[in-house]
Structures are given as C-alpha cells and as structure tokens.
Amino acid sequence: MTQCSPISVPQPDESTRDWPIQTCVLLQALRVALGTAPPELVWPPELAVDEFLAGVERHRVGAFLHQQVPAAARAQWPVRAQEKLAAAARHSAHRALLQSVELVRVARQFAAAKTPFLSVKGPLLARALYGDAGARHAGDLDLLVASEQLADADTVLRTAGCRRTSPDFDLTARQWREFQQMKNDFEFIHEGSGLRIEVGWRLAGLSGLKFAEARTAGTRTVLGGEEIFRLPPETEFLYLFTHGAGHGWFRLFWLVDVALLLTRTTVDWPRLMAAAREHGAEAAVWQGGRLAEQLFGVALPESLRVPASQEARVRWLTEEARRLMLASVTERAAVGELFRQLRYHACLAAGWASKTAVLRPRLMSPTNWKMLPLPDRWFALYHFAAPLLWLRRRLVQNQRRG
Numbered sequence: 001m002t003q004c005s006p007i008s009v010p011q012p013d014e015s016t017r018d019w020p021i022q023t024c025v026l027l028q029a030l031r032v033a034l035g036t037a038p039p040e041l042v043w044p045p046e047l048a049v050d051e052f053l054a055g056v057e058r059h060r061v062g063a064f065l066h067q068q069v070p071a072a073a074r075a076q077w078p079v080r081a082q083e084k085l086a087a088a089a090r091h092s093a094h095r096a097l098l099q100s101v102e103l104v105r106v107a108r109q110f111a112a113a114k115t116p117f118l119s120v121k122g123p124l125l126a127r128a129l130y131g132d133a134g135a136r137h138a139g140d141l142d143l144l145v146a147s148e149q150l151a152d153a154d155t156v157l158r159t160a161g162c163r164r165t166s167p168d169f170d171l172t173a174r175q176w177r178e179f180q181q182m183k184n185d186f187e188f189i190h191e192g193s194g195l196r197i198e199v200g201w202r203l204a205g206l207s208g209l210k211f212a213e214a215r216t217a218g219t220r221t222v223l224g225g226e227e228i229f230r231l232p233p234e235t236e237f238l239y240l241f242t243h244g245a246g247h248g249w250f251r252l253f254w255l256v257d258v259a260l261l262l263t264r265t266t267v268d269w270p271r272l273m274a275a276a277r278e279h280g281a282e283a284a285v286w287q288g289g290r291l292a293e294q295l296f297g298v299a300l301p302e303s304l305r306v307p308a309s310q311e312a313r314v315r316w317l318t319e320e321a322r323r324l325m326l327a328s329v330t331e332r333a334a335v336g337e338l339f340r341q342l343r344y345h346a347c348l349a350a351g352w353a354s355k356t357a358v359l360r361p362r363l364m365s366p367t368n369w370k371m372l373p374l375p376d377r378w379f380a381l382y383h384f385a386a387p388l389l390w391l392r393r394r395l396v397q398n399q400r401r402g
C-alpha cells in the first residue's frame with residue numbers, strides 16, 4: 001500500500017502520514033473544496049486513477065468536488081478523474097431532482113391523509129447547506145413522523161406505490177411494538193422511480209426529541225407549491241453530528257456536512273451544545289468537530305472544545321472513526337468488528353440507560369421473526385432462540401459473500 005508523502009501531498013494532520021496516498025489526495029481535494037487550503041491539487045505520479053476514484057465513490061464526494069474545486073485546480077488532474085467527477089455531479093443533480101419531485105408528491109399524499117411529517121436531511125437541507133441540492137450525495141429520502149401516526153404513514157406510502165423493504169413482512173401487534181422500541185424507521189422503495197424512502201419516528205442520538213414541538217418550531221420551506229417542514233435549525237445541525245457519529249463517519253461526505261456548518265458564522269454553537277447536553281449527544285459533537293479540524297483543517301468554535309475530563313473518551317472515539325474511514329466492507333462485516341462497534345456505540349452514548357439501550361437491537365433482530373414465525377403469546381421464546389438464529393444469519397451471509 002502506497003503511503004502519503006508529506007513532501008508531495010500536503011497533510012492537515014501528522015496522523016495521516018501512514019494513510020493510503022489516495023485518501024490523502026482526497027483529503028487535500030476536500031480541503032480545497034471547503035476553502036481551508038489553497039486551490040492547488042497535487043497528483044502524485046505513483047497514484048493510480050482507479051484507486052482515487054474508488055475512494056471518491058466510497059465517500060460520496062464526487063459532485064461536491066466537481067462543483068467546489070476551481071476548474072483550474074481540477075485541470076491539474078488526469079482527464080479520466082475529471083470526467084468521473086463531472087459524471088458524478090450530473091448523476092447527483094438528477095438524483096436530487098428526482099428526490100425533490102418525490103418529496104412534493106409525498107407531501108401532497110400525507111397532507112391528504114392528515115399525517116404531518118418533517119423532512120430530514122435530503123434535498124431541502126442540501127440546498128440550504130450547500131447552496132445546490134445536487135452538490136450533496138442524495139441517498140434515501142428521510143421523513144420523520146409522530147410514533148402514534150406510523151401506521152398512517154405506512155398506509156399512505158403503500159397505497160402510493162411504495163413497497164416496504166424493512167421490515168419486508170407483516171408484523172403482529174407485539175412485533176410492531178417491539179420494532180418501534182428497537183429500531184428508528186421503516187424503509188420503503190418506490191416501485192416506479194426506485195427511490196428509497198425511510199419513515200422514522202425517532203432520530204438516532206436524539207431519542208428525547210418530541211415530534212410535535214419540533215414541527216411547531218421547524219423551518220418551513222415551499223417546494224413545488226407545497227409547504228414542507230424541516231427540523232428546527234439547531235436540532236437539524238445537531239442531527240448531522242449524531243447521524244455521522246452513529247455510522248462511525250466511515251463516509252467522508254457526512255463530515256463535509258459538519259465542516260460546512262463549522263465554516264458558517266450564523267450557527268449558535270452555545271445553543272447547539274446546550275441541546276447536545278439535553279440529548280446526551282455531546283460526544284458526537286466533540287468527535288465530529290475534532291475530525292473536521294484534524295482532517296479538513298476547519299477552525300473550531302470555543303464551545304466545541306473537549307473538556308479535559310472527556311479527552312480520553314473523545315480521543316478513542318476519534319481514532320475509531322478514522323480507522324473505519326479506511327476499513328473495507330469485508331473488514332466492517334467481520335465478527336470481531338461487531339463487538340468493537342458495540343463498544344464504540346456504548347462509548348458514544350451518555351448514561352447507563354443509553355448504553356444499555358445499545359444492546360437491545362443487537363440481541364434481538366426483527367429478522368428472527370421472519371425466520372421463525374411465532375404467535376405473540378410465545379414471543380419470549382425469541383430471546384432463547386436469538387443466539388442460534390444469529391449464527392444462522394451469519395452462515396447465510398458468509399455463503400452469499402462466498
């Protein structure tokens with residue numbers, strides 16, 4: 001593995017010295033895009049174009065680089081790399097347009113069913129944060145509803161041409177309650193457009209969020225003639241930290257979100273940290289801030305500085321995230337990694353109640369209910385069968401990979 005050279009590739013932090021050269025060049029490009037480095041892009045002769053492009057694809061930053069890196073700087077790179085970034089930008093713009101159309105369609109259907117919702121991340125946030133919805137990777141379309149109206153939302157989407165993919169089977173009354181306690185969302189796919197839609201009733205890292213209060217205080221945006229609500233600003237910004245931290249920041253575009261926030265002077269950081277304390281999400285903010293500072297050279301506001309009492313905890317969380325940024329799909333799926341991730345999420349959580357809650361979805365998987373259908377009166381048997389069912393799932397996954 002070719003490593004970074006501090007002579008040929010500028011580095012924001014000495015700890016990236018041993019990182020693969022394609023990752024260092026990507027970090028250099030992202031700093032240029034964020035305006036934290038001069039508009040000069042170095043392409044080391046030993047760097048293979050395919051290796052670099054694989055990193056761009058993995059971290060979902062092609063469109064952002066194409067839009068934000070000056071054309072004169074991109075012209076210093078191989079033509080094939082430039083073409084791939086341009087193609088990523090076109091794809092992202094098309095995807096963002098499809099998401100915007102779908103969001104308007106969904107908004108009308110939910111309004112007709114009198115089911116209020118909040119748009120989470122997606123094209124509205126991308127437009128507000130990046131200035132262009134196509135500049136940010138467009139994945140799922142995320143909606144948040146009140147937990148008591150989940151069944152209504154489920155019905156609306158199913159009757160509107162969507163197929164539920166997780167869970168992909170009908171739930172009994174007990175399973176429905178258990179699923180809502182263990183998981184945060186249902187996943188759907190629109191059969192016509194192929195777009196994925198997630199309908200959540202809880203946001204990762206913000207379990208204390210009250211839907212009615214969030215919608216009342218939310219930001220209103222008009223799109224396609226429809227009024228659509230987003231999360232209140234500080235809540236939305238805080239969620240960018242907790243969402244990225246929940247995934248271990250293994251894709252850099254989540255960290256780009258945070259870096260863009262940190263370069264803004266309009267964010268009320270003391271208020272955001274107060275919200276983080278309320279939700280027990282301070283570690284996610286400290287971790288995200290430190291990673292943005294180390295990897296992108298972004299200056300941190302004083303409110304995000306890590307207290308001495310939390311230094312060891314945040315340092316370990318940061319090192320874990322940096323490790324995951326380089327880990328392959330196979331490495332992240334290893335059995336040992338599952339236990340390491342359990343420790344990571346427990347360390348990220350605040351308080352013993354939150355740490356204990358990390359265990360539940362890992363001990364009881366809804367997939368078990370599909371593998372071994374049982375009536376509700378025998379639901380307790382799933383707890384005894386869980387180890388064997390987990391082993392069976394692992395064997396099936398290994399066979400598919402093989």
